[in-house]
Amino acid sequence: MEFHSGVVAPQGVWWRPAGKQEKLWVAIAFAWCMVLFAMMPFWHIRGGQNPSGIRTRVTPEAYLARVFTFVEDYKVGEENGIPLVAPPPGSDIYLLGQMWRWYPALELEEGASYTLHLSSLDVNHGFSLYPANINFQVVPGYDYGLSIKPNRPGEYRIVCNEFCGVSHHNMLGRIVVRPAKQVAQAISQEAR
Amino acid sequence: MNTTAASQGAGGVAGAPSSGSVIERFASRLCPVTGLKVNSDSEALVRWNAVAGVVFLLVGVVAALLLALTRWQAVHLLEPVWYYRILTLHGLNMLIFFIIFFEMAILYFAGPIVLGSRQPAPRLAWTGFALMLVGALLVDVIVLWGRADVLFTSYVPLKAHPLYYLGIILFAVGALIATLLFFAALVVAKREKSYTGSLPLVSFGALTAAIISVITLLHGAATFIPAFLWSLGWIQLDPEVYRLLFWALGHASQQINVAAMVSVWYLMGGLTIGAVVLNEKVSRWAFVLYVLFISMASAHHLLVDPGFGPAWKVWNTSYAMYLAVLASMIHGFTVPAGMETGMRLRGYVKGRFEWLKKAPWSDPGFSGTFLSLVIFGFMGGITGVTQGTEQINIIAHNTLRIPGHFHVTVVGGTALSFMALTYYLIPLIFRRKVAFWGAAKWQPYLFAIGIVILSMSMTFAGSFGVPRRSADITFPKAPFTLEFPPVVDLLLAGIGIGGIITSIAVLLFIAIAVKSVFFGEKLDLANLTPGMSGVPQGVLRLPPQSHSGENADVVHRAGAPGTIILVFVFLAVFILYYFANWKVLSMIWKIG
Numbered sequence: 149m150e151f152h153s154g155v156v157a158p159q160g161v162w163w164r165p166a167g168k169q170e171k172l173w174v175a176i177a178f179a180w181c182m183v184l185f186a187m188m189p190f191w192h193i194r195g196g197q198n199p200s201g202i203r204t205r206v207t208p209e210a211y212l213a214r215v216f217t218f219v220e221d222y223k224v225g226e227e228n229g230i231p232l233v234a235p236p237p238g239s240d241i242y243l244l245g246q247m248w249r250w251y252p253a254l255e256l257e258e259g260a261s262y263t264l265h266l267s268s269l270d271v272n273h274g275f276s277l278y279p280a281n282i283n284f285q286v287v288p289g290y291d292y293g294l295s296i297k298p299n300r301p302g303e304y305r306i307v308c309n310e311f312c313g314v315s316h317h318n319m320l321g322r323i324v325v326r327p328a329k330q331v332a333q334a335i336s337q338e339a340r
Numbered sequence: 341m342n343t344t345a346a347s348q349g350a351g352g353v354a355g356a357p358s359s360g361s362v363i364e365r366f367a368s369r370l371c372p373v374t375g376l377k378v379n380s381d382s383e384a385l386v387r388w389n390a391v392a393g394v395v396f397l398l399v400g401v402v403a404a405l406l407l408a409l410t411r412w413q414a415v416h417l418l419e420p421v422w423y424y425r426i427l428t429l430h431g432l433n434m435l436i437f438f439i440i441f442f443e444m445a446i447l448y449f450a451g452p453i454v455l456g457s458r459q460p461a462p463r464l465a466w467t468g469f470a471l472m473l474v475g476a477l478l479v480d481v482i483v484l485w486g487r488a489d490v491l492f493t494s495y496v497p498l499k500a501h502p503l504y505y506l507g508i509i510l511f512a513v514g515a516l517i518a519t520l521l522f523f524a525a526l527v528v529a530k531r532e533k534s535y536t537g538s539l540p541l542v543s544f545g546a547l548t549a550a551i552i553s554v555i556t557l558l559h560g561a562a563t564f565i566p567a568f569l570w571s572l573g574w575i576q577l578d579p580e581v582y583r584l585l586f587w588a589l590g591h592a593s594q595q596i597n598v599a600a601m602v603s604v605w606y607l608m609g610g611l612t613i614g615a616v617v618l619n620e621k622v623s624r625w626a627f628v629l630y631v632l633f634i635s636m637a638s639a640h641h642l643l644v645d646p647g648f649g650p651a652w653k654v655w656n657t658s659y660a661m662y663l664a665v666l667a668s669m670i671h672g673f674t675v676p677a678g679m680e681t682g683m684r685l686r687g688y689v690k691g692r693f694e695w696l697k698k699a700p701w702s703d704p705g706f707s708g709t710f711l712s713l714v715i716f717g718f719m720g721g722i723t724g725v726t727q728g729t730e731q732i733n734i735i736a737h738n739t740l741r742i743p744g745h746f747h748v749t750v751v752g753g754t755a756l757s758f759m760a761l762t763y764y765l766i767p768l769i770f771r772r773k774v775a776f777w778g779a780a781k782w783q784p785y786l787f788a789i790g791i792v793i794l795s796m797s798m799t800f801a802g803s804f805g806v807p808r809r810s811a812d813i814t815f816p817k818a819p820f821t822l823e824f825p826p827v828v829d830l831l832l833a834g835i836g837i838g839g840i841i842t843s844i845a846v847l848l849f850i851a852i853a854v855k856s857v858f859f860g861e862k863l864d865l866a867n868l869t870p871g872m873s874g875v876p877q878g879v880l881r882l883p884p885q886s887h888s889g890e891n892a893d894v895v896h897r898a899g900a901p902g903t904i905i906l907v908f909v910f911l912a913v914f915i916l917y918y919f920a921n922w923k924v925l926s927m928i929w930k931i932g
Binding site for chain 2: 278279297308313
């Protein structure tokens with residue numbers, strides 16, 4: 149057996165089969181890599197959290213028009229100059245990122261499904277839902293439509309986590325998720 | 341001293357097309373420690389690229405200190421405008437200027453010096469160096485002038501001054517010249533027969549780094565030439581296409597760092613403790629895997645983007661089924677196992693871990709290398725693969741988990757390995773004693789502790805959803821309020837404290853490097869005395885670089901029983917962290 153360091157130029161035929169331990173480690177590492185790979189398609193089939201969505205191009209003007217229609221249709225209030233919008237379960241939500249605000253604020257129901265559309269009027273923004281820690285990139289010219297189902301009631305904040313200019317750290321939006329029970333009560337009271 | 345004008349060997353270059361009118365003799369010296377023939381052109385290029393690297397490191401670390409003291413919310417030093425400006429400066433000087441200048445030094449070392457050839461086209465090499473310097477200075481001036489508050493990524497349509505993009509282009513052209521001259525050196529060395537046999541593994545690894553560098557620089561051209569034209573108002577750019585191209589540059593450049601770092605691990609393993617190459621075939625294949633799949637890593641940054649579909653994301657983020665990860669896991673075994681075998685060949689054969697216990701832990705060349713290996717593998721690699729998983733990225737993207745990851749790859753891994761290398765370059769290339777030797781011995785440990793505190797604090801803060809690149813997480817002028825839980829304050833203090841410790845360690849490193857190189861005590865490598873201060877043990881007495889005979893057979897049969905334990909501990913940590921993240925992911929809202 150001959151050994152040399154990495155600065156020595158190997159002479160003659162150095163193309164030798166690997167040792168037992170190396171072969172074992174390479175085989176285990178390869179198997180682990182296949183597990184790592186398989187987990188992603190597996191989660192698409194069985195898991196509940198995937199960044200697939202409906203992805204289309206959209207001009208800022210067209211997106212803005214959708215946002216305004218959405219706000220007009222479901223507006224229930226206003227807070228600090230930002231409308232609060234309560235879309236019915238199953239509807240499309242149009243959320244806008246722009247320097248430096250999220251528009252509008254949203255009121256959702258626990259356990260209901262929505263399609264959340266994200267786009268920007270100007271530069272890249274980052275949709276980061278606190279405290280759920282759900283993060284998506286918001287790119288101007290693209291409409292990212294994600295189906296969502298809030299699983300916990302409470303107050304949420306949308307933090308911008310992509311640098312978008314000098315006041316980036318002040319870009320904060322709001323989502324409130326009302327408990328399913330409260331919503332059901334409200335509906336039954338209305339029915340009475 | 342030992343400088344002689346050595347003849348060029350019996351290569352018979354006369355009449356060879358590449359040599360033209362090249363003088364057949366070149367100035368060089370024989371290194372009495374390593375036996376390498378060191379030509380003076382390459383030596384000067386190694387020196388000045390390393391010096392330039394350290395200068396930009398200084399700019400980067402001053403910026404780092406200011407940033408750490410701003411993210412430490414209780415201190416909150418910088419105003420937002422300056423926070424973003426200094427963050428831009430920090431990213432560029434650390435991730436581009438420092439690292440690439442240093443990598444060019446490594447290419448000039450691993451090419452002409454390791455192979456003992458002349459330096460091809462030295463004037464062109466200096467032109468490349470000058471371009472890099474001018475480009476880097478231009479960028480820094482524009483950034484500090486406040487005309488490029490666009491952060492490291494300069495995502496279109498955030499716009500910087502056209503000279504900013506031009507500076508980056510000049511720097512990239514300079515780096516491309518140096519890279520192409522490395523290829524030229526390989527051709528020259530082979531043709532002029534300055535070495536026999538195959539390329540040494542270290543040069544082979546550097547070759548893969550150089551190939552990746554060319555791929556990266558081409559992506560750089562595709563990113564910054566259009567961005568330059570766009571900044572002048574001549575063309576339109578799609579923000580998503582820019583992100584794709586930028587990260588084909590931005591992440592592929594991290595693969596240059598990985599390939600260069602792994603080459604340094606092999607190099608320093610050999611020089612410090614006589615580490616051997618267990619199997620040339622396996623190690624080289626692992627390097628080749630890096631070359632084949634690196635460009636795909638752009639996808640790591642686009643996993644929660646609207647521009648790409650799931651099949652594209654899954655395939656690319658996994659580097660075609662994790663084959664580049666396989667490469668790193670292979671090096672993760674062969675590097676420590678090569679160290680173990682090297683130590684066993686030198687007689688440290690007791691038990692599983694005598695080789696590790698008796699390693700030269702007070703030699704910063706060794707401790708820096710080993711700490712780099714551990715930090716990169718256990719922290720950088722595991723967090724990177726996990727956060728780069730398509731779905732797990734939903735709970736990581738653009739939070740502090742991301743800088744938490746790359747500060748243990750490129751800083752705790754690459755930068756630390758380059759520091760370890762510097763402790764050997766100072767005596768071997770600059771022929772000086774290492775200044776402040778007592779401090780140098782613990783500098784790698786201080787650096788490692790600081791960067792681990794910093795990165796872990798970032799990673800945990802990120803898992804609470806704390807954003808990266810934010811000047812103030814109290815949202816002072818927002819229409820709503822948000823208060824992070826108190827533990828986040830503690831973690832942000834950890835970023836501040838970790839940042840301060842790391843910065844002190846870097847400043848110490850710079851002080852050592854500058855003092856040694858410019859004012860250090862001259863060293864006569866032919867007359868080293870045992871126990872001499874300021875000279876690493878591997879330089880004082882180079883461990884044997886080749887072994888054969890009966891002892892080698894015995895060690896070969898024993899294998900690397902210590903390393904086997906280490907790699908299985910690593911695998912267990914990896915599996916645990918990976919599936920814990922899936923568990924956390926499964927608890928958030930349903931998203932599809």
